[in-house]
Amino acid sequence: MPGGPPQRPNTPPGGVRRPGGPGGPVPPPGGRPPAGGPGGPRRPGGPGPERRPGEEPTDLLPPVHQSTPREPELLTHREDEVELEPFYEDDEYDYELTEEEARAVRRKKIWRRVRRTSYITLGLMLLAPVVAFAIAYQVVEVPNPDEVANDQAKTITILYADGSEMAKITPKGENRTMVKYEDLPDSIKKAVFAAEDPTFETNVGFDMRAIARAAWYQATGRDSGGSGLTQQYVKKATDKDAGTLTRKFNEMVAAYKMSKQQDKDDILTAYLNTIYFGRGAYGIKTAAKAYFDIDDLKQVTPSQAALLAGMIQNPGRSEEPAYTQERWEYVMGQLLRFNWIDQAYKDAEQFPAMAPLQEESDLSPTRFHIKQQVLREMEKMEWGMEKAQTLGVTVHTTIDPKMQQAAEDAVAEVMQGQREELRTSMSAIDPATGAVKAYWGGNTTGLDYQTGTLQEPGSSFKPFDFVAALKEGQGAGEVYDGSSPREFPGRGKDNPVRNSPGVACAVPKQCSVREAMVKSVNTVFFDMAIKLGTGKVAQAAFDAGIPPVVEVNGEQKKLLVSETEGAPDGNISIGGGQTLVRPFDITSAYATFAARGVYHEPFFIAKITDGSGAAVATHIDNTRSAFDPDPKKSQDIADNVTDVLKAIPTSSKIPCADRECAGKTGTHELHGTVKNAKAWMAGYTPTLAAAVWLGTDSGNQPLLTPTGGDIYGSGVPGQIWKRFMDRALAGTPAEKFPKPNPIGRLDPPKPTTTAPPTTTTDKQDEDRDRDRNNTTTTQAPPTTTTQAPPTRPTRPCGIVGCPSTTSTTDEPDPEPNRNGAPPVGG
Incomplete structure (x- = not known):
């Protein structure tokens, strides 16, 4: 054609643009519009067949006359761009996210960090022990x-x-x-x-x-x-x-x-x-x-x-x-x-017989038991023999040498000339701290009669009945029926509760707790325990310091429970039947009365020091308000108990010299007799508590004087207690008990009737806990019924106390005494 090829209209400067470039796409051959219509290439998802740029033919375009030189075209071609899922880095986004998308992004970022942290932590967990083991292997030394x-x-x-x-x-x-x-x-x-x-x-x-x-x-x-x-x-x-x-x-x-x-x-x-x-x-x-x-x-x-x-x-x-x-x-x-x-x-095979323990000690047999208690306490403090001998420690005990000597002298003097079968033990505790000041477990290196035996406490347990009553608001002036014999529900007419011979209240039907405590009237305290609940009496004893569980000769023993480990029977009121305690724990419990309702756990070791004198272990006081969480209420209960008990040492003819003291005697009768198998005296001053037990190894032998008289609490045990207290406290200030804050009535109302005089006027100045001067034997009165008591199995009594008897009644029967009477806590 003359003049060259015709110029295409509306061609942008610079020539034809490729798809995606400025000016839009180049029309395909034959003048067809590009797919997707004018304005650019077809987008994915648009109408028409999918475009395959690599398979389309290449058209040669005619040269274009332009005023500026044309840039050389690339020899490559571009495929259609594919939409990719956007990648979000930190907080830079190509477009604004919806709230849901933003949450998803945050979750992804959090989990990514958690995964990375977990990988690092796991790696350290696997690697650190190996490294530590390798380092420690080089450092530790093998002992020679x-x-x-x-x-x-x-x-x-x-x-x-x-x-x-x-x-x-x-x-x-x-x-x-x-x-x-x-x-x-x-x-x-x-x-x-x-x-x-x-x-x-x-x-x-x-x-x-x-x-x-x-x-x-x-x-x-x-x-x-x-x-x-x-x-x-x-x-x-x-x-x-x-x-x-x-x-x-x-x-x-x-x-x-x-x-x-x-x-x-x-x-x-x-x-x-x-x-x-x-x-x-x-x-x-x-x-x-x-x-x-x-x-x-x-x-x-x-x-x-x-x-x-x-x-x-x-x-x-x-x-x-x-x-x-x-x-x-x-x-x-x-x-x-x-x-x-x-x-x-x-x-x-049977358990192999062990040779007798050969202890080499410069201590006397009486002080051997102190050493054993010290060694046991060292074990509890995690300073056993091995550890202590490795360091060569010094153990500072609480034993006062003057008081210890007073205890040994008192026992030796009173027991001299007594029958060979009699055994005794005693201990003394500082009520302000719980420190054991004197300890006499026996005169041989064999059985420790303070912590190695369980005994029936008899009437020395009656103060805990009173504690249970005081917690219910009943004071020393509360009146009970002290008649004897008395029938109680569940016991049957053939099994009444009796008082000790010669014991009677001034007005039996109106007997105050104060009078009953001094005279040791069994029926009053049995009635009290049944009405209050025997479990409350047991709890009062636990509060005072009797442990619920003790270890005796390596065996765990639960105390103050029935044979089925439920509430104890009524015998707990007079310390008989299944009521068993260690003598040492009676001392601890009476120390709580002396401390005005504050319990301190007894201890023998004040501290342990090394070779330089530095303390490596020190006693930690385990103390609590005993009878009530409120210290003032607990104090009031203890003071009311003391106000009643302080009359007993004098009435038992064992008063403390030149000072006030309080206490309670007790006996437990030998099964089926009117003789005594156990005798006690427990008491205290404001600064010292002590208790003495007397019994036998077998537990089924009567306590008799050399002349054949009965032994009661005010006899041998009471005499040991009095001599010890007088000597141990000699030269110390004579402190008095505080006046109690009354709980209930301190004194009973005036009686409406007059009691007939008792027939044994010679016993009025003695402890009504059947404690006499061991010179006479009292026989039981005849029974008022002809019906024979139920047959019960008889088992021997041992050093751990007489076993309880069984009963078919609702209330478990006590051990029979005198044709069915309960054991007397004298």
Whole structure:
């Protein structure tokens, strides 16, 4: 065509633009409009077939005449842009988000950070223990057995309250006898494995399953060691037993290191040469001698080895029969479980007989029991023999040497010439603190008659009836029917409650609590306990200081409950039947009266010091308001009790010299007789409380004077108590009891009738608790019924007290006395 090709109208400067560029797209061949219509390429999702740019033919366009040079075109082509999901970084967004989208974004960011933190934390958790273990492995030291043995041989010094020396506990040279591995019989090795670490021969120094099991036991409130034998050796050798994760970790590392550096044979030998077995014995050779009087270890039987291994867990309880039996049975069971003994041997074996305890002490037998109490308290303070001898501590006790001597002299003087079967014990406590000032558990190193026996307290328990009444607002002037005999619901007509012979209120039908306490009228207190509820009497005793549960000879005993562990029967009112207490706890309870309603837990140790004199353990006072959460109300109750009890020492002809004192005597009758099997005197001044018990080992023998007279509370026990109190308090200020804030009526209303005179006027000045001067025997009055009492099983009485009898009535019957009368708390 002349003049060149025609110029396309409306062509923008610079030539034709490609799709997406300024000026819009280039029309396809044939003049067809671009897909999607004018204005640009078709958008995804628009009408028409999907465009495939790479498959379309390329059109050659005619040259364009333009005023400016054309830029060279790229040799590539662009595909249609694809919409991508926007990526949001921090708070920069390409468009404004809806509220829901913003929440989703925030959730994604939070979870992303949580994931990253979790990954880091998990990595540290996996890596940190490894690093810590590696570092600790280089730092910890494996203990040397010879050095450990030398550190265990330090002396323990026990002091009186004034700082003078009471005793020394010095390990002897033979306690350091070291044995070789070849001297250990297989019976001992297997028993120790069974008791302490069954996987010892294969583990790496510790057992992770045992540790996990111990952690579970602790989490569920149960006890478990969890430490393997090697760990135990490390703990004992390093004297580090704090219950911390750091200590446990270091112990595991040291045990592992020891297992890597030493043979298992050497570790076991070191362990058995240094571990404490109780009875003052360090090392297996000394333990075999102490427990079974055996010098050659190869003579130790598997049964004996089981007992020795069982005592490793708690060697301080070696003299508790129930505990040693339990541990022996456990180890024997473990030996059978791991096939180290067979069933026939286990069935044939009985608990091995232990040799008598050979205590080397510079203390007299009477003060031996003080030492034992001190050692028990050290265990409670987590300062057992092993730990104490490693440091060589000094134990400062609360025992006053003057008062202790007064107690020993009083017992010796009054008991001189008495019958051989009689046994006695006493203790004295400072009511202001709970400190035990004197303790006399017996004159031999055998049974401790203060804390090792359970006894019926008789009428010494009647003050707790009064406490229960005072808590209900009934005072000393409250009037009850003191007639005798009296029938009570559930007991039957053939089983009435009787007063002691010769005991009667001025007006029996209108007997005040004050008169009943001084004369020890059984029917009044039985009636009182039944009306108030026997459970309230038991609670009053618990409040005063009688423990609900005590440990006697290694056995746990629940006190002041019925045979079904419910509320006690009516005999609790007069301290008979199933009412059993330790003599020491009666002293503690009466100290609460002296402290005006404040209970302080008794204690023997004031503090423990190391070689430099620094205190490593100090007594912590466990105190509380006894009878009411309000200290003032508790004080009022105690003062009202004291106001009544302070007349009894004088009426019993055992008054304190030149000072006020209060107290209560008591007796418990011998089953089926009118004789007494137990006798008591418990009392106090504002500054000192003491109680004396008298009985026999069998519990079924009558208490008789050398001439055959009956012994009552004001007799031998009362005389011991009076002599002790007068001498112990000599030279101290004579303090008086405070005047009580009355609860209810202090005195009874005037009687409306006149009582007939009693027929035994010679007993009016004596304690109506059947306490006389041990010169006459009183016979029971004839019964008023002809019906025979129900038959009850008879069981022997022992040192832990007479067993209760059974009954088919609604109210459990007491032990029968005098044709069905209850035991008299005299």
